[in-house]
Amino acid sequence: MFDKLKEECGVFGIYDVDGHGAARTTYYALFALQHRGQESCGIAVNDNRDIFVQKDIGLVPDVFTEPVLNRLTGHMAIGHCRYSTTGNPTRENAQPLVTKYVKGTLALAHNGNLTNSNKLRRELEHSGAIFQSTNDTEVITYVIAKERLHTKTVEEAIENAMDHLEGAYSLVIMSPQKLIAARDPDGFRPLCMGKLENSYVFASESCAIDAIGATFIRDIDPGEVVVVDEKGPRSLRRHCGKKPSICIFEYVYFARPDSVIEGASVHQARQEAGKYLAIEHPVEADIVVGVPDSGLDAALGYAKQSGIPYGIGFIKNRYIGRTFIQPTQGQRETSVRIKLNPLASAVKGKRVVMVDDSIVRGTTSKRIVNSLREAGAKEIHMRVSSPPFLNPCYFGTDIDSRDKLIANNHSLQEIRRHLGVESLGYLSIENLRKIPVGAKCHFCEGCFTGKYPIDVDEDDQSKNIFE
Amino acid sequence: MFDKLKEECGVFGIYDVDGHGAARTTYYALFALQHRGQESCGIAVNDNRDIFVQKDIGLVPDVFTEPVLNRLTGHMAIGHCRYSTTGNPTRENAQPLVTKYVKGTLALAHNGNLTNSNKLRRELEHSGAIFQSTNDTEVITYVIAKERLHTKTVEEAIENAMDHLEGAYSLVIMSPQKLIAARDPDGFRPLCMGKLENSYVFASESCAIDAIGATFIRDIDPGEVVVVDEKGPRSLRRHCGKKPSICIFEYVYFARPDSVIEGASVHQARQEAGKYLAIEHPVEADIVVGVPDSGLDAALGYAKQSGIPYGIGFIKNRYIGRTFIQPTQGQRETSVRIKLNPLASAVKGKRVVMVDDSIVRGTTSKRIVNSLREAGAKEIHMRVSSPPFLNPCYFGTDIDSRDKLIANNHSLQEIRRHLGVESLGYLSIENLRKIPVGAKCHFCEGCFTGKYPIDVDEDDQSKNIFE
């Protein structure tokens, strides 16, 4: 599976005491977070007088040209990249959202998904609110604006707003004077902090901190609000207390392997997943290959544990982008080879262990298996570095509806036959929990187990109240 | 003066019982209203399930290509073209504004300017509102949304909202079921109604009704709210009662000559202006020429009244558009000839009466006079088909600030000398009032007289509370 599941967003923010290149740094950081959202992106910049935003549909290098970036001067900036799970991409939903409210201007970028946003929308509408988008960001801004009417500071308003927000949210917020990061009390989505000379930065993943040459400081705690202004950073912790329940699928698929989340290396976690797969589902074979890109690390782990040689089994086209013209019906069967071509010289006549991160509907996996068979693989043993998907995610991951998840309607053997592989093995939930080595936290495993860290009113989760 | 003063907007709406080409008709209507706003434009369409909007910076034919237009299917549509008076053009300010509120979706297009929008903004902000644009349309939508909380119908909410709105507004509004037009109680800006087979249409000017092959019905009355739904149109008149105080500069400059406003032909009004100019400021001359495009009709009126032959004095470049690259400092003096070239064969050696619609700062007029002189005009007698600009407009016209209006700081003779003409004559306010022949209404003449139809708190009019 290499392009079915998509994380909603990546966020970034920078407060640069000395400089004026905040937007340019944000550009590089968003570029490093591009894997978290390829539909639209934006940067809001604060030049001490006003906040200006540039956002549009497209990848980071498409939306931000040199002249556009040069116009965005300021010492503070926040950025966002987004993948939308509903309908057509629209400019209206691009972030950051910049609004004027009772205390001036506010810019907000959000990763996650509120579980009570429909309820909050209805309440706000009944107090006279109008909505111009379908995203949670506008809801959150309204809640903060309401709270700001009777608080002394914007950070206080944010903490009060958090009393009303339910679900997953990693926020980066910019007021005229302050840069603020906030993470929901369960810490569903990652958010971390770094330092670049005299600048403080916040990012969804540490790989963005690396990309700009900054130094990682720490993760933002669940429930924590960190405020940076000219006096430096300070922490508000009224909502702190719970251990993080971070989305475990961040380790399996979403995050970049070079990121470190809650103290655990993503790359190492994936290798561990491969290791446990080899222990749980050993097989005699000649070569272990991963499905690029997210299956590679786990394949390496499987190879090391099993002693079967690691190999490169597929070449992925480096130029796949969103505007790619889809093959017609007749060409569908060969379509997977446009993206992913098996390496006949590596697999021909061999017993192959093929490691991928997950199976959703099974359609893509089946095509990949077929192509491997055509390239001459003698046996194919599929290993999946996560348990079967059985439940929806309410916290920002676009997993298919229950009825389309193959594991919901089919036994392991049925799936195996459907895919046409000699054997099939999923990672157990018990071992999945062990893969983030060093992480001192809980995990949200709801998509696998159906048990979510917080109560969710499932009837109120339908996305399409607006569209 | 041919590109200094700019009207803010043009609006259009259509309810088509039978058809699905509402957007295409709106396209042609906006095209006919393009002179009212060249910065951005948009069309919102209602396909019975939802309202979808397409809007962007650019002229109508730039924003709406064939595929874009084909996607906009529905039986109701509203459209807008806009000229912004403040700062850079921004997508955020493009209209129609489509919002989700307590009763579903609402689309709104607005021409005019509220005089209490800052006050309303502050009040709304103090109740928790957030603003994403700087335009009055968002303010009006909020006020309607608030009223809608305790009314049975959207039209009732609109009538209630009008209790709070002050200033100039000609609105076209689309709810899931209804198309609604509303005009402020003083009728500052024009708004009229037509019929195209089974469709009802609303437009800023009758020229748009002509362009789509529809039949003009009547002007919307000041204070009137007209609702069209499947049962046809009906009128709500709680705010009616005052005579229109329509902006008299619509007749002089803004409107297209082929429009008829409040019963008076714009073309005829301009001819009348020329006639009265000839009566007030006669002169011996060989030819009367108008400065294209808005001075042509008045020149014809002057020629007829005076008996001096009418002639064509300038050729205007037909391809002038907004993206035209401005001449550098050194080329400035000749810049006017790029847009407007005097016809030497018509004016050489002649005593020329040159008629223009207005003088703002005097800079452009001076350049035009110079070019005419270089083309060999022996004498130049400038006649202006409106009185001197002395005051700002608070109702939707972008007139310069008081200190930049040449007539505020200079006597008639000083202006004459500055322009370098043999004589200079403005139309008197008394005769200006007579030019809309057949119009049974009052006029707003505030920019000339300083007396406005309604009280305005000048201190609260500054545009830049947001930007």
Place this chain on the structure above:
Amino acid sequence: MFDKLKEECGVFGIYDVDGHGAARTTYYALFALQHRGQESCGIAVNDNRDIFVQKDIGLVPDVFTEPVLNRLTGHMAIGHCRYSTTGNPTRENAQPLVTKYVKGTLALAHNGNLTNSNKLRRELEHSGAIFQSTNDTEVITYVIAKERLHTKTVEEAIENAMDHLEGAYSLVIMSPQKLIAARDPDGFRPLCMGKLENSYVFASESCAIDAIGATFIRDIDPGEVVVVDEKGPRSLRRHCGKKPSICIFEYVYFARPDSVIEGASVHQARQEAGKYLAIEHPVEADIVVGVPDSGLDAALGYAKQSGIPYGIGFIKNRYIGRTFIQPTQGQRETSVRIKLNPLASAVKGKRVVMVDDSIVRGTTSKRIVNSLREAGAKEIHMRVSSPPFLNPCYFGTDIDSRDKLIANNHSLQEIRRHLGVESLGYLSIENLRKIPVGAKCHFCEGCFTGKYPIDVDEDDQSKNIFE
């Protein structure tokens, strides 16, 4: 008729001893020549080391943005705007054409049409030539390149090439050291020369010379080659001798009214056409109106001669451009009103003389007449400021094929009935010849009379040997 007939091209060139703004000046000049071609345009600039060209499909302000123009530095430039008569617009056909040949680089811009280009193409192909476009410019460049193999200078090669070229060509050519203008020995198309401080310029029409603030010097003589280099201009006259046979339709329709061609004002010529129409085809009426833009001057001439008041009968939409979406079949009848709306207040109940420059198929004229009738005109007397089109043009004008020209298949009365007018009068060929007052030259009147200044092998004129 207002957008059916199209001239092929406009050309411009500048040699600026001192400056480096040659491209910018060319931009403004092309803008003034835009009426001669709206499909594609280009500027080639010479910075003393090399020649660089920028060209594309689109209007001048679309193709040349500020950054594009700023990159085009040099002391020499030539420019071109083009309307293609065949097939889709293509980048390959945009001019100027820049080529590398035996003596370095050569840039060439062409207005006109060769009558022996198919023959020349075949000859060149049989010597090994390859063609990358369908335009004559490439043919001319090959002929010059061949001649350059055995001449001492490029201008000598051009004069020799002219021995082989037949038909209409007004050329502006740029070599590494020289700017050269050349006009065919019959002078079918205009070409003139001006001076701007120390710069010499060439242009299709004098209006471009006015637009850049330069001074008109004189027309290039038929057959003349003018060379400008650091020593200033000099004239080669081996092909001179014949009087110009300039296309008389330049005066009627193509040229801008503010241009002066062969000593005759275009504006005055059109007024004269109106005058003679009034003498040839008098009628009792209340108002004389012109069809914008090219019928306006003739209407003025008719009014003056007849004593019937001149009026404005139509308002033309100022924003008509090439990307305008065409009305669907059902909307066709009203389509003319989108471009041209009759002024009811001016024509209602009146006997109207309507002056236009020509009738091609009659379709557009009929729609205009209908719209005037709907606006309330009591009688419509159409006057056409040129004789009936009966023959094709081989010299650069896109006149329809013979069978589509209404005058070829119908009598005057049939046309009158078809158009639905009370009377119809064309200008006679005898009076047409008199309208360019002061022009000491012959005219090409082939499209009216079938007699062309030079012999043409009609069988070899088909355009589509390439496409």
Place this chain on the structure above:
Amino acid sequence: MFDKLKEECGVFGIYDVDGHGAARTTYYALFALQHRGQESCGIAVNDNRDIFVQKDIGLVPDVFTEPVLNRLTGHMAIGHCRYSTTGNPTRENAQPLVTKYVKGTLALAHNGNLTNSNKLRRELEHSGAIFQSTNDTEVITYVIAKERLHTKTVEEAIENAMDHLEGAYSLVIMSPQKLIAARDPDGFRPLCMGKLENSYVFASESCAIDAIGATFIRDIDPGEVVVVDEKGPRSLRRHCGKKPSICIFEYVYFARPDSVIEGASVHQARQEAGKYLAIEHPVEADIVVGVPDSGLDAALGYAKQSGIPYGIGFIKNRYIGRTFIQPTQGQRETSVRIKLNPLASAVKGKRVVMVDDSIVRGTTSKRIVNSLREAGAKEIHMRVSSPPFLNPCYFGTDIDSRDKLIANNHSLQEIRRHLGVESLGYLSIENLRKIPVGAKCHFCEGCFTGKYPIDVDEDDQSKNIFE
């Protein structure tokens, strides 16, 4: 080294007896060849009446949108993607080149570099030729056009033309009736043939044949001309006889690992390179990592041979494209991390063998080494899977000039110190020759040895005779 060296081009052609989707298949094939050229691309299609081309600057998915592709109907097509080694990208140089010549239309796409193109240009210019581009394709077309004057068929003309062409050329040519592939007598660049149902296809690399679901048939022989028409394919072999001297750097860097060239798997060749590196330059270490993407296979080979565990050392940003904004001077040092981030969790505290394919100037390698050191690598042992670059390439590879190649001016120890690595080892030329396992051919190793398969007049190779 991951983006410094660039192959000039990829070519593709298809003759589809039955279908009309030739252009769409070409699209997918070009997409698979995108790594061979990212600057511009094009597709020419033959619909039995004419040849139409679409080409522009940009990546394949940027240039070809769905509507553009749908317009390109026909049963034959050729395609090209290009990287230019000189100056700015220009539309003029995009391929295929479509020309009209004595026998109709000809389309040509070329990969390689002629060594006598300057000489041929001069000769052609002296016979009257004009050039509109700087690429060899135009030269080749001229030579074929000349030969076609006295041959019976286009393929005969191509064979005759090959008498004059020197250097590297893999050509795909389309005439009105035929699709033709031709490869220079030394076979410098790859070119192969496949079959897709009733279609025959030619491609630079077999990965394109895989991507469209076709079956690989064989490589085109050096000197061979293969003609496909309605009767099927046939081979002309007048220039055959020499063994291929294929560019050995295709195996090291250019080609995609899943391609098979001259019978040798590229993936396997790279693994072999790693194996021999391990034999030649063993070292005690904890992990072997490759520099993505081209160093990965060799790293795997090194690991297998040495027994040191293979690991993933770097994460490459998947969204790097040509429009990426370059870091400013101050950010330069960290710039490499934007593209390539070292995996601290994999390398920290370890002795690392880092395998890359080549070193050009050393600048990028040094930055990569630095970043690895910062990530905590204890020792870094660099292994290069090719010998040092010492000489220019005249056959289509853009290798820096001699004075900029670090190996030309520095000893191995100097380079090692410059890069800051504990040890440095290049693959020997002897072992390099062994890596294409199964290839029965010679190789061009000129860039390493200075000995080229054919004589080259170095003085005539300067690129800039045109620009």
